[in-house]
Amino acid sequence: MIYLELLWSFFQIGLFSIGGGYAAMPLIQDQVVDIHSWLTMAQFADIMTIAEMTPGPIAINSATFVGIQVAGIPGAVVATIGCVLPSCFIVMTLAYIYYRFRELKMVQGILAGLRPAVIAMIASAGISLVIMSFYGEKNLPVDLSGINVVSVIIFAVSFLVLRRWKVNPVYVMLGAGAAGVLMYSVI
């Protein structure tokens, strides 16, 4: 049955994609293009592009897209459920453990050791985003002159507004999008 196949495929994607986002891509390709032939490679590339352009996790976006292509809206719902089920079980168990034991001195020590690492990871992700935004590619190019000036301006203004006036990040992101449309239309 197609619904069960969708559920099981995306359950596996949800279960084995640790580290989020881009870690899920090869898994999705494996299930959706190679094993089940639900999408062609060109369609897969399209959905990855769209997943990056629209809000929400890549795995959920592709679950919805594949589900619709294969079995309409019910397919989309089933694939999405499959995708989040492993998280529900595993993360809720971890949440229970965390709130039960976090007062223990040892657990506090471990968590204190983790915090700087978490911040370092977010910092690394942030730098990747800055490079992506300024140069349109993941790694810093050899020639640094190809910088996107509009993006630099939007970045600088957004950053200033966030630090100085503590504006809600949601408004900053929407404002940055509007600024992009305005500035590129003028140029």
Added chain:
Amino acid sequence: MKYDKKVFIKLFLSTFQLSACTFGGGFVIIPLMRKKFVEELHWIEEQEMIDLTAIAQSSPGAIAVNASILVGYHVAGVIGALVTVLGTVLPPLMIISVISFFYTAFRDNVIVDMAMTGMLAGVAAVICDVVITMGKSVFQKKRILPVAVLAASFTAVRFWAVNIILVILVCAVIGAIDTMYQSKRGGAAL
């Protein structure tokens, strides 16, 4: 436990709104959640938010989904977690459902492309802002170890592409050893 219906509605609306705005994937949800649940609603503490990020990051699945499960569970138990998962998956589910009918037109649209390029710069700023805010707490402790852990994990992840789970495990061990050492000396831990 029984919770007020208002709490569930607030949880649903908050996660729905956040999820509808998480362009750029992954960690982008963290600053948004921090703003909403730490600064606005005071449902979660600053340090707790970092702990939840660590759990969300090291569990399988999307970070946004995992983080919302943690928040929902903390605020209103298992039902709370189910409510926040629903709030998180509904926006992408609806948006992609609509877009899938004309996705080639959407993908090639010039205005969409302009907005996305602008938004990417905004998202980058949002992440940098939260890194500075969170990073301050590490430096304010005036201890060398947390700063060293920060620098070492950054180098490992950024330049050597070390697996994130491995970094988290190693730092957990460092934290455990430090706690044992500190309590032997009778001093305060990290």
